[in-house]
Amino acid sequence: MGEEHGQVMVEAIEIQKYFKDLHVLRGISTKVMRGQVVAIIGPSGSGKSTFLRCLNRLEEPTSGEVFIDGMEVTHPRVDLNKVRAEIGMVFQSFNLFPHLTAIENIKLAPMHVRGLNDKEAMERGMGLLKKVGLVDKAHTFPDQLSGGQQQRVAIARALAMQPKVMFFDEPTSALDPEMIGEVLDVMKSMARDGMTMMVVSHEMGFIREVADHILIMDGGIIIEEGTPAQVFEHPTQQRTQNFLSKIL
Amino acid sequence: MTPSDPRHETRARRQLGHEHYMHQPLFRRYEFLGAMLVVLVLYAVFLLPNTQRPSTGQWAVIIMFFLLVMAWVGTLTTDDKKPTWMGALAAVVLLFVFGWLFYRYSGAQWKKLVFVFLNQGVMEGEWGPLSEGLLVTLEIAILSAILGVLTGLILAVLRSLNNWMLNLVIIAYVDVVRATPLIVLLVVVYYALPYMGILMSAVMSGILALTLNCSAYTSEIFRAGIESIHAGQVEAARSLGLTSMKTMRLVILPQAFRVVVPPLTSTLVGLLKDTAVCSVASIVELLRAALQIQAWKANPTPLIAATIIYLLILIPLTRLSNRLEVRMKTRFGVRR
Numbered sequence: 001m002g003e004e005h006g007q008v009m010v011e012a013i014e015i016q017k018y019f020k021d022l023h024v025l026r027g028i029s030t031k032v033m034r035g036q037v038v039a040i041i042g043p044s045g046s047g048k049s050t051f052l053r054c055l056n057r058l059e060e061p062t063s064g065e066v067f068i069d070g071m072e073v074t075h076p077r078v079d080l081n082k083v084r085a086e087i088g089m090v091f092q093s094f095n096l097f098p099h100l101t102a103i104e105n106i107k108l109a110p111m112h113v114r115g116l117n118d119k120e121a122m123e124r125g126m127g128l129l130k131k132v133g134l135v136d137k138a139h140t141f142p143d144q145l146s147g148g149q150q151q152r153v154a155i156a157r158a159l160a161m162q163p164k165v166m167f168f169d170e171p172t173s174a175l176d177p178e179m180i181g182e183v184l185d186v187m188k189s190m191a192r193d194g195m196t197m198m199v200v201s202h203e204m205g206f207i208r209e210v211a212d213h214i215l216i217m218d219g220g221i222i223i224e225e226g227t228p229a230q231v232f233e234h235p236t237q238q239r240t241q242n243f244l245s246k247i248l
Numbered sequence: 249m250t251p252s253d254p255r256h257e258t259r260a261r262r263q264l265g266h267e268h269y270m271h272q273p274l275f276r277r278y279e280f281l282g283a284m285l286v287v288l289v290l291y292a293v294f295l296l297p298n299t300q301r302p303s304t305g306q307w308a309v310i311i312m313f314f315l316l317v318m319a320w321v322g323t324l325t326t327d328d329k330k331p332t333w334m335g336a337l338a339a340v341v342l343l344f345v346f347g348w349l350f351y352r353y354s355g356a357q358w359k360k361l362v363f364v365f366l367n368q369g370v371m372e373g374e375w376g377p378l379s380e381g382l383l384v385t386l387e388i389a390i391l392s393a394i395l396g397v398l399t400g401l402i403l404a405v406l407r408s409l410n411n412w413m414l415n416l417v418i419i420a421y422v423d424v425v426r427a428t429p430l431i432v433l434l435v436v437v438y439y440a441l442p443y444m445g446i447l448m449s450a451v452m453s454g455i456l457a458l459t460l461n462c463s464a465y466t467s468e469i470f471r472a473g474i475e476s477i478h479a480g481q482v483e484a485a486r487s488l489g490l491t492s493m494k495t496m497r498l499v500i501l502p503q504a505f506r507v508v509v510p511p512l513t514s515t516l517v518g519l520l521k522d523t524a525v526c527s528v529a530s531i532v533e534l535l536r537a538a539l540q541i542q543a544w545k546a547n548p549t550p551l552i553a554a555t556i557i558y559l560l561i562l563i564p565l566t567r568l569s570n571r572l573e574v575r576m577k578t579r580f581g582v583r584r
Contacts, residue, residue: 058483085489095484099502108498109488154484161488 088158148179381537396462
């Protein structure tokens, strides 16, 4: 699970974010290596989702810099669409396009951003549906799928762009318990395949098993970080201990 | 007999029905309703005045009768324990009684009514000019609709770019056009523009005025439709690397279309009716054609003919747009 720590895939430098007067992010800096799985955990309101969304500028950082595989995302004249094509994002509320079938959802971006023709996009799409175990649902609409199935299609849709890094913003928080497992399984196999992943989640079992590095955020700063063993067994900060005692 | 046996069920249901029946208030029981029906018939036969022009006192008697009939029909239609056909029949009876009373006491001279308003002789040979007028109406309506909707769509998409200068211009345009009565807009376009050197035919000025009007309303409709699409859709599309325009074209607009159909179709139906305003700019559409025949033949029948033609077109149009609305709803994404 992410043994090669060659290149720096994601680098965030002193990310600050204000929502009007609310200081949500107070200087977040971190590095994610290629193939690493980084989990971001913390109490609600700590700024985890905001931080993740700042990395692909779904939220505009008030200051700070973000680099994805060397490309400066926060540069004023960057081609943001090009950068975003290298970042796959999976949302808590899936955000599938309801007017398109599953396979059409997956084919859309490769065809209109990467320029694939219909046949190539179809092949790639069906391959990904097979990977997430939903080949038989290719021609169904999202409202005919369960939450877990929708999220798996959303993951396939993000993977169809063959991104360099995948961001997950609480991917299982909106799912009924019996469907969480199927989505986590897909994420585990992605990690095994060497995908660089940043995951905001509350699924501690999954994180302990899969994450290489954990960032614990509270009040807009990273209060602790380390490997799962370090953070869960030997937390150094009091706040970390408080938070962990509530959720473990 | 097992509990699920149909015979057992019907008997049980009849028993239950009977119990319910015994709990019904007096005025809902069949005996009372039957008695009241007899009373109403006797009232009609013996008490209703026989003259064409009733005095005030006699009017009171007539109205009292009608109110009693309404009450009787009301108890029948509002009773969900009575079979549905009874309520429907009662409603029809009410309409008949109303029609009968109207015929009896309105003093209307039916023959004269037909001579004035439904005079076939007057219309002889005039169907040609009337149809030409109709063609002009349709021509103006269709062209204005197409241009107006396209312009409105463009304006809405431009607004979604959130450029504050562009927004200011568009909002000013929409506010001014929506605040101006259509007839005033038409008069300004038709009479005032020539002074600025802009010359166009009457029909073109009609189309221009209607297009401007339509575009202002449809731009708001499209804007509301676009904004009704969840921000998450835009986030997902942009996260995949789709540009703003591609997101709009492939993700937002197809979804907004479904939301937009009801207000859009009602605006277009309104547009067809608004073509009548063009008669003021000496455009010979349906209304003006009818008015011309009316002036020439000194009989208002052509106006009634024009009204009926409007109805014949607009009623199917509204039914069609309702069906379209329903079809859109059952297609996707409404159930959750």
